Amino acid sequence: MSVKPPEKVQSLNPGEKFNFRCGPDVSCFTECCRALDLALTPYDVLRLRKSLGLDSATFLQRYAVIEQQQDEAFPQVFLAMLDDDRNRCPFVCADGCTVYQDRPAACRAYPVGRGLRMTTCRNRLQEIFVLVREDHCQGFAAGGETTPEDWMADQGLEPYNRFSDAMLPLLRHPIILQGWEPNPDQQREYLHTLYQLDDFRSRVEAGELALPGQETAGSLAELDDYQLLLAAIDWLPTTWPEHKSDGRLNKV
Numbered sequence: 347m348s349v350k351p352p353e354k355v356q357s358l359n360p361g362e363k364f365n366f367r368c369g370p371d372v373s374c375f376t377e378c379c380r381a382l383d384l385a386l387t388p389y390d391v392l393r394l395r396k397s398l399g400l401d402s403a404t405f406l407q408r409y410a411v412i413e414q415q416q417d418e419a420f421p422q423v424f425l426a427m428l429d430d431d432r433n434r435c436p437f438v439c440a441d442g443c444t445v446y447q448d449r450p451a452a453c454r455a456y457p458v459g460r461g462l463r464m465t466t467c468r469n470r471l472q473e474i475f476v477l478v479r480e481d482h483c484q485g486f487a488a489g490g491e492t493t494p495e496d497w498m499a500d501q502g503l504e505p506y507n508r509f510s511d512a513m514l515p516l517l518r519h520p521i522i523l524q525g526w527e528p529n530p531d532q533q534r535e536y537l538h539t540l541y542q543l544d545d546f547r548s549r550v551e552a553g554e555l556a557l558p559g560q561e562t563a564g565s566l567a568e569l570d571d572y573q574l575l576l577a578a579i580d581w582l583p584t585t586w587p588e589h590k591s592d593g594r595l596n597k598v
């Protein structure tokens with residue numbers, strides 16, 4: 347029995363060159379579009395479900411698996427792989443990705459991983475990159491020289507990264523860092539607010555919740571879905587307990 351070697355992950359400096367190219371002419375084309383733990387961000391879901399012409403609830407029901415990991419504050423949304431012998435992505439076909447223009451961030455970025463770290467100088471955020479070298483991927487031998495920044499730009503990741511970065515203050519909110527554990531209602535609200543934006547718009551329109559500065563129906567109508575998602579990301583923590591600088595939580 348052969349044992350699968352571990353993924354090889356190496357750090358990449360900003361501007362560092364590496365060779366990679368992917369396309370229909372590589373021998374492994376679409377081989378990676380299967381058996382994936384592909385986490386979807388709220389922005390991924392918004393792009394995908396609009397591309398497919400689906401409302402959020404239908405998209406989540408058809409294409410998502412929602413899992414609550416023990417050590418995570420909030421549930422995660424994964425793209426459901428098909429229950430076939432290859433465990434394929436529901437969007438792959440012989441010609442490639444059928445949702446290519448709106449494919450998720452993880453598919454675009456591969457084989458580059460991007461993260462943010464806080465610098466000691468003025469607490470500024472700095473991008474960090476890694477390169478994932480998996481044995482089955484022939485793209486490293488297919489030619490094409492690039493850098494992490496050029497790869498991100500070529501793959502259209504700018505808006506995806508912008509929305510992921512907007513999620514950071516929420517996911518690294520002081521009360522989460524202080525160990526707050528949201529209850530099941532608060533976990534459901536997280537999913538409902540961020541992954542069902544059409545419902546969120548309806549709730550704001552119905553006056554069930556108020557966005558700061560968006561009290562009138564007219565101003566709400568002016569927000570497109572992408573602006574509304576940013577507003578939802580800002581709004582959600584206002585429903586959480588207040589944190590205190592001494593680390594104690596005010597219960598709501």
Ligand code: SF4
Nearest residue numbers: 379435437438443453
């Ligand atoms: S969404 Fe597209 S690129 Fe991503 S795994 Fe599925 S078929 Fe492949």
Ligand code: SF4
Nearest residue numbers: 368374376378483485
């Ligand atoms: S080159 Fe890598 S990313 Fe491209 S299809 Fe092959 S395995 Fe997937």
